[in-house]
Amino acid sequence: MTTQQLVSEIKKKKSFLCIGLDVDLNKIPKHLLKEEDPIFAFNKAIIDATHHLCVAYKPNTAFYEAYGIKGWKALEKTIEYLNKNHPNIFTIADAKRGDIGNTSTMYAKAFFEDLAFDSVTVAPYMGKDSVEPFLAFKDKHTIMLALTSNTGAFDFQTKEVGNQELYKHVLETSKGWQNSENLMYVVGATKAEYLADIRAIIPDSFLLVPGVGAQGGNLQDVCKYGMNDQIGLLINSSRGIIYASNHEDFAEKAATQAESLQKQMEIILQ
Amino acid sequence: MTTQQLVSEIKKKKSFLCIGLDVDLNKIPKHLLKEEDPIFAFNKAIIDATHHLCVAYKPNTAFYEAYGIKGWKALEKTIEYLNKNHPNIFTIADAKRGDIGNTSTMYAKAFFEDLAFDSVTVAPYMGKDSVEPFLAFKDKHTIMLALTSNTGAFDFQTKEVGNQELYKHVLETSKGWQNSENLMYVVGATKAEYLADIRAIIPDSFLLVPGVGAQGGNLQDVCKYGMNDQIGLLINSSRGIIYASNHEDFAEKAATQAESLQKQMEIILQ
Numbered sequence: 357m358t359t360q361q362l363v364s365e366i367k368k369k370k371s372f373l374c375i376g377l378d379v380d381l382n383k384i385p386k387h388l389l390k391e392e393d394p395i396f397a398f399n400k401a402i403i404d405a406t407h408h409l410c411v412a413y414k415p416n417t418a419f420y421e422a423y424g425i426k427g428w429k430a431l432e433k434t435i436e437y438l439n440k441n442h443p444n445i446f447t448i449a450d451a452k453r454g455d456i457g458n459t460s461t462m463y464a465k466a467f468f469e470d471l472a473f474d475s476v477t478v479a480p481y482m483g484k485d486s487v488e489p490f491l492a493f494k495d496k497h498t499i500m501l502a503l504t505s506n507t508g509a510f511d512f513q514t515k516e517v518g519n520q521e522l523y524k525h526v527l528e529t530s531k532g533w534q535n536s537e538n539l540m541y542v543v544g545a546t547k548a549e550y551l552a553d554i555r556a557i558i559p560d561s562f563l564l565v566p567g568v569g570a571q572g573g574n575l576q577d578v579c580k581y582g583m584n585d586q587i588g589l590l591i592n593s594s595r596g597i598i599y600a601s602n603h604e605d606f607a608e609k610a611a612t613q614a615e616s617l618q619k620q621m622e623i624i625l626q
Numbered sequence: 627m628t629t630q631q632l633v634s635e636i637k638k639k640k641s642f643l644c645i646g647l648d649v650d651l652n653k654i655p656k657h658l659l660k661e662e663d664p665i666f667a668f669n670k671a672i673i674d675a676t677h678h679l680c681v682a683y684k685p686n687t688a689f690y691e692a693y694g695i696k697g698w699k700a701l702e703k704t705i706e707y708l709n710k711n712h713p714n715i716f717t718i719a720d721a722k723r724g725d726i727g728n729t730s731t732m733y734a735k736a737f738f739e740d741l742a743f744d745s746v747t748v749a750p751y752m753g754k755d756s757v758e759p760f761l762a763f764k765d766k767h768t769i770m771l772a773l774t775s776n777t778g779a780f781d782f783q784t785k786e787v788g789n790q791e792l793y794k795h796v797l798e799t800s801k802g803w804q805n806s807e808n809l810m811y812v813v814g815a816t817k818a819e820y821l822a823d824i825r826a827i828i829p830d831s832f833l834l835v836p837g838v839g840a841q842g843g844n845l846q847d848v849c850k851y852g853m854n855d856q857i858g859l860l861i862n863s864s865r866g867i868i869y870a871s872n873h874e875d876f877a878e879k880a881a882t883q884a885e886s887l888q889k890q891m892e893i894i895l896q
Contacts, residue, residue: 377844416721418730419732463691481782482779483782485776504751512787516787518786542815
């Protein structure tokens with residue numbers, strides 16, 4: 357999917373919501389555990405109920421790997437279901453991968469070719485040659501961690517490197533990488549005030565913003581500082597939507613939560 | 627496996643060699659492609675031929691994910707084969723994972739419990755709460771990237787943070803994390819001279835050292851600067867051993883390469 361197609365979808369749906377599909381079998385409604393594939397059954401129900409309210413879905417690979425082969429099958433089925441039924445929805449493999457060059461190429465093939473995700477998240481610590489293999493894929497997007505929403509973000513990301521914080525140095529440096537137009541960035545919503553500085557460095561890039569709601573971020577602030585003239589934001593919510601209820605009405609309640617965010621977004625987009 | 631058990635194995639086998647099981651179907655001998663599970667067939671042959679010469683095996687997860695479900699099955703079979711037949715060999719899931727707390731716990735369960743690896747590699751960028759969930763597992767080891775062996779290491783890892791390079795700040799900071807005695811570190815062999823500084827910060831920790839041989843690192847230098855009184859080193863070689871030949875004699879040739887390194891290690895250990 358091209359960035360322009362993503363922007364079109366945002367304008368059409370009046371939403372820049374991304375829903376995180378982080379399926380924990382201990383948290384989903386009990387009645388689903390009787391299904392042959394409870395993870396996929398849960399995802400399918402959530403997707404069916406919310407696809408008109410969001411522009412992206414983001415399964416975090418940890419939740420699938422934790423269930424071994426069964427988990428990977430559920431991940432495969434979920435992405436196949438999305439690509440078949442909702443090809444205009446942007447898909448994110450939240451995998452936070454990164455390795456030396458030839459190894460990163462294997463990861464890129466796994467997520468971009470075999471699973472056919474539109475994008476994958478990567479970690480920057482190993483530098484240019486660990487990220488460029490992902491950037492080489494046309495119309496695929498590599499979403500690099502810049503400033504994350506957890507407390508550990510302050511351990512290294514905000515430390516001063518020369519005259520700027522590490523995460524800014526990461527942003528600045530990455531602009532010079534080959535095919536850097538395929539980069540997007542993870543920027544936690546819990547630090548909305550940082551977004552103005554970030555926009556000064558990367559005015560045009562899309563930002564994937566976790567941490568709105570449950571983790572304390574404020575949607576209005578994020579949009580005030582982070583939005584650009586192509587919108588440039590994907591706001592992720594996972595638990596707040598998918599676990600809104602753990603009864604038979606879980607999908608309906610998820611849609612209610614998603615709609616509440618979409619309505620706020622619609623107002624902001626006006 | 628405890629660290630003490632690993633040290634005993636090193637002394638018994640006179641080897642601190644780790645063999646990287648990075649299986650690329652384009653590189654393995656053609657005759658194996660007829661097997662039902664060529665990846666596992668390759669690994670089994672390599673393990674059968676080299677297990678007396680090394681103390682650790684390290685499959686890099688990228689090479690398994692790249693083959694989807696088939697790849698994950700091969701990874702499961704490989705770790706099961708190792709745990710059943712060679713329980714004294716230290717196993718490393720080279721996954722370079724890291725995420726926010728509850729998500730890192732899912733990764734830790736995947737690798738430590740379901741797959742029953744002794745250790746997993748993690749990336750430090752997201753800080754303390756992304757790594758501590760791994761450290762909570764008793765007699766399991768978390769091998770954190772410090773200074774990697776690729777050129778991208780110089781993009782961020784060697785940048786000055788305050789009065790020290792980022793990788794040293796990472797080492798220093800991690801010492802204060804809960805259960806930090808379960809930490810080991812990845813330190814690339816291409817920078818052997820850095821090892822003296824690293825040992826000043828973490829004198830007792832085990833270091834996983836890639837990059838000897840193919841990537842230019844020198845075994846004698848690494849040992850001179852990096853060895854401690856509990857040995858404290860695992861030297862990894864992947865391609866140099868497993869792809870020593872791509873004919874029917876591949877396992878035999880792999881053993882010859884592994885033995886050459888083991889013999890050098892035996893001399894160093896005297």
